[in-house]
Amino acid sequence: MAAKDFLPRAIPLVTVDPYFNIWSFSDHLYDDTPRHWTGHQNSMTGIIRVDGKNYRFMGLVETEREMYYLEPEPLRQLSVKLTPTRTVYTFGNETVELRVTFTGSLLLDDLDLMSRPASYVFYEVRSVDGQAHEVTVYLDISSQAAVNESSQTVLFGKDENGIYCGRGEEGMLTRSGDDLRIDWGWLHLAAPDHQYVIVNTKDKKNALSGSPYLHLPKFTKLDGCLSDRVHLEQEVREGIPCLGCLKTSGVDGKETMTGLVILGYDDIHSIEYFGKQADAYWKRDGRSFDEVFKKAIDEYEAVSARTQAFDEELKKEALVYGEEYYDILCVAYRESIAAHKLIEVDGEIRFFSKECYSNGCIGTVDVTYPSIPLYLKYQPKLVEGMIDPIFHYAAGDDWKFPYAPHDVGQYPLANGQVYGYDRKTRVMQDYYQMPVEECGNMILCVAALCKAENSLKYAKKHKEVLNGWTDYLVSVGWDPENQLCTDDFAGHLAHNCNLAVKGILGIAAWAELLRGLGETEKADSYRKTALSLAETWKEKAFDGDHYRLTFDGEGSWSLKYNLIWDKLLDLRIFDPKIAKTEVAYYLTRMNPYGIPLDSRCDYTKSDWEMWTVMLDDNEEYRNQIIHTMWEALCSLDRRAPFPDWYHTETPVAECFQNRTVQGGLFIPLLNW
Numbered sequence: 171m172a173a174k175d176f177l178p179r180a181i182p183l184v185t186v187d188p189y190f191n192i193w194s195f196s197d198h199l200y201d202d203t204p205r206h207w208t209g210h211q212n213s214m215t216g217i218i219r220v221d222g223k224n225y226r227f228m229g230l231v232e233t234e235r236e237m238y239y240l241e242p243e244p245l246r247q248l249s250v251k252l253t254p255t256r257t258v259y260t261f262g263n264e265t266v267e268l269r270v271t272f273t274g275s276l277l278l279d280d281l282d283l284m285s286r287p288a289s290y291v292f293y294e295v296r297s298v299d300g301q302a303h304e305v306t307v308y309l310d311i312s313s314q315a316a317v318n319e320s321s322q323t324v325l326f327g328k329d330e331n332g333i334y335c336g337r338g339e340e341g342m343l344t345r346s347g348d349d350l351r352i353d354w355g356w357l358h359l360a361a362p363d364h365q366y367v368i369v370n371t372k373d374k375k376n377a378l379s380g381s382p383y384l385h386l387p388k389f390t391k392l393d394g395c396l397s398d399r400v401h402l403e404q405e406v407r408e409g410i411p412c413l414g415c416l417k418t419s420g421v422d423g424k425e426t427m428t429g430l431v432i433l434g435y436d437d438i439h440s441i442e443y444f445g446k447q448a449d450a451y452w453k454r455d456g457r458s459f460d461e462v463f464k465k466a467i468d469e470y471e472a473v474s475a476r477t478q479a480f481d482e483e484l485k486k487e488a489l490v491y492g493e494e495y496y497d498i499l500c501v502a503y504r505e506s507i508a509a510h511k512l513i514e515v516d517g518e519i520r521f522f523s524k525e526c527y528s529n530g531c532i533g534t535v536d537v538t539y540p541s542i543p544l545y546l547k548y549q550p551k552l553v554e555g556m557i558d559p560i561f562h563y564a565a566g567d568d569w570k571f572p573y574a575p576h577d578v579g580q581y582p583l584a585n586g587q588v589y590g591y592d593r594k595t596r597v598m599q600d601y602y603q604m605p606v607e608e609c610g611n612m613i614l615c616v617a618a619l620c621k622a623e624n625s626l627k628y629a630k631k632h633k634e635v636l637n638g639w640t641d642y643l644v645s646v647g648w649d650p651e652n653q654l655c656t657d658d659f660a661g662h663l664a665h666n667c668n669l670a671v672k673g674i675l676g677i678a679a680w681a682e683l684l685r686g687l688g689e690t691e692k693a694d695s696y697r698k699t700a701l702s703l704a705e706t707w708k709e710k711a712f713d714g715d716h717y718r719l720t721f722d723g724e725g726s727w728s729l730k731y732n733l734i735w736d737k738l739l740d741l742r743i744f745d746p747k748i749a750k751t752e753v754a755y756y757l758t759r760m761n762p763y764g765i766p767l768d769s770r771c772d773y774t775k776s777d778w779e780m781w782t783v784m785l786d787d788n789e790e791y792r793n794q795i796i797h798t799m800w801e802a803l804c805s806l807d808r809r810a811p812f813p814d815w816y817h818t819e820t821p822v823a824e825c826f827q828n829r830t831v832q833g834g835l836f837i838p839l840l841n842w
Contacts, residue, residue: 176497184289185508188524189352190435195809200244207828219306254503255477278548285451285512288434288466300423310414318353320407332360346580348530358434361415370409451512494800502832509830521555524581526828531577539611540777544833550622574608607655609639610672617679629683640680643673648703665721667711672732678741716755728768731781749785761818763802776814777834
């Protein structure tokens with residue numbers, strides 16, 4: 171039971187994909203303007219007028235802090251509650267209560283629904299004092315969500331679903347990057363039974379100035395205009411133009427007021443896949459955005475019921491490990507999924523991650539590897555969609571190495587690996603590769619996928635490539651020389667014991683896949699090799715009461731999170747006493763905000779911490795990891811969507827945020 175209310179440093183609002191991805195970076199929804207996961211403003215404003223008096227419940231009217239403006243009084247936030255698919259805010263005073271629910275349709279068992287480019291904002295107003303009150307609710311989203319930089323211009327329009335703004339196909343898929351937002355396509359707002367308005371900051375300030383009342387006639391209206399495009403073009407920084415809507419009704423002791431706002435984004439083409447502009451999954455079979463968005467509008471009640479049912483199901487499972495674990499998953503679920511983009515290429519799905527604030531690579535193997543527990547549990551087909559691009563790239567002429575690639579580009583351009591690529595010489599630098607890391611990752615991902623699907627079909631399809639990568643691991647994987655691993659922020663490291671575990675288990679996992687494919691002799695040979703290497707590992711890594719960071723690093727230690735696959739895949743390669751010894755030692759290294767990744771520094775990674783929880787059935791260790799992670803999530807010095815890399819002695823977050831790897835926090839629920 172959490173001793174205090176759960177209040178993460180950033181709270182998900184709109185979570186669709188890496189571009190349409192908006193969070194509250196404040197404790198109260200009205201303390202600051204909502205922001206894109208990168209921290210750049212994607213402002214949204216919410217105002218409620220009760221009996222002629224205005225209150226603010228979301229964002230700011232004036233988003234520029236240097237511009238002095240006395241904001242409308244906030245309607246006091248009473249609570250914020252998170253579930254895996256929803257964020258629910260409650261506001262109120264002595265006369266009314268306002269509940270605002272942000273819902274994403276991210277249900278992994280329904281890829282049509284999961285990929286739908288829409289997000290819901292539902293509100294309900296009720297009378298607290300039992301008296302009758304006239305209420306107007308106003309809500310908007312700014313055109314900042316349709317540009318990368320505020321110096322860019324946008325066009326506005328209205329169609330049969332609602333109103334929209336954006337830049338169309340201008341600049342579409344022409345650049346890649348990490349700290350980058352979409353600047354093509356169309357941002358949409360639909361609000362049945364509402365009046366639509368297009369306003370800027372000046373309009374809102376003028377409407378609110380001089381008195382505490384919101385004068386609706388001063389808003390720019392688009393009543394009756396159903397043309398494809400309104401000839402209104404504006405530079406975003408000139409007033410921050412917004413798509414807005416408002417509704418007026420009465421409430422009393424019996425009647426409540428409700429409203430639904432649907433936000434959507436038509437990105438036209440989503441990803442460049444090896445030179446071809448590829449569309450989002452929701453566009454398959456010739457579906458148009460208007461058609462899909464209309465369906466999102468019509469199906470809100472059904473979607474809401476399904477998401478609530480899923481939330482309850484997940485909550486029941488998660489509470490086996492306590493309320494704090496469930497709280498953690500409530501942030502991790504949307505964060506992980508919406509840092510991906512689901513597309514379809516030639517009838518097959520591709521599920522692309524963005525390596526957020528870590529170079530922005532697309533389809534990174536060592537981001538896929540920690541992410542997969544969530545997807546193995548709810549939709550293994552998406553794991554195929556993560557690793558298919560790597561196999562496609564590795565089989566082509568451009569990849570000339572005997573080991574697996576690191577990535578297939580930089581989001582949203584999946585045209586080939588960029589990590590370690592020298593743009594001047596056009597040469598892939600071997601020094602910056604992760605040979606053992608990525609070979610082990612790919613083999614273990616395939617093994618986990620085959621177990622989740624109860625089928626060897628995928629392993630058989632890629633047998634030739636996997637054979638080659640396994641042979642590479644046999645040659646160097648058990649004692650890697652000076653190589654990078656996924657924890658590359660810590661630098662190169664020779665004789666890395668945890669990386670060696672991955673290499674050895676990669677060999678063992680492929681042995682068992684080959685056995686299932688009927689190649690018993692080859693399987694026996696690989697397994698014998700893995701068992702022998704595991705014995706050597708045990709002898710060389712042992713350091714008294716734990717196992718070392720490096721084979722030659724006396725007194726060093728590290729989290730051996732890669733050992734988890736020996737247990738989950740039932741490989742039985744390493745002595746089970748190793749995991750017990752390690753977990754017992756980790757308890758002696760616990761800090762207020764978790765256990766360090768290794769003996770070099772006090773920082774940790776949330777995904778790897780949670781993986782170590784499953785190494786041994788040690789309830790004390792599990793509870794401490796979950797509690798310290800919960801504390802970090804609520805206490806980190808920097809507001810950002812759940813960073814996975816942070817310090818454990820003091821709650822200082824490093825640069826990573828909005829990370830797909832938080833899918834790894836679901837590993838206790840695999841039940842394998």
